[in-house]
Amino acid sequence: xxxxxxxxxxxxxxxxxxxxxxxxxxxxxxxxxxxxxxxxxxxxxxxxxxxxxxxxxxxxxxxxxxxxxxxxxxxxxxxxxxxxxxxxxxxxxxx
Numbered sequence: 001x002x003x004x005x006x007x008x009x010x011x012x013x014x015x016x017x018x019x020x021x022x023x024x025x026x027x028x029x030x031x032x033x034x035x036x037x038x039x040x041x042x043x044x045x046x047x048x049x050x051x052x053x054x055x056x057x058x059x060x061x062x063x064x065x066x067x068x069x070x071x072x073x074x075x076x077x078x079x080x081x082x083x084x085x086x087x088x089x090x091x092x093x094x095x
Contacts, residue, residue: 002026005034 015025025037041048053059
């Protein structure tokens with residue numbers, strides 16, 4: 001829906017009803033688009049939160065949907081005692 005600024009000022013309730021229906025309201029000034037009023041996404045929606053994080057550059061969405069690919073690395077075996085044993089021994093020595 002397009003509305004001039006004067007009409008939007010006089011019929012603001014009409015614009016809000018359109019937004020509630022999911023329509024975008026384009027505000028125009030002398031016939032030129034100036035602003036858009038649109039319904040906000042539900043902030044509790046998981047997709048909305050992920051899109052917001054991606055827009056901020058905090059996460060990068062996966063390029064493809066589906067199962068995760070198999071890792072291209074192999075674990076490296078180390079000689080000696082396990083980390084758990086090292087921690088237990090260290091705790092016993094300092095107790």
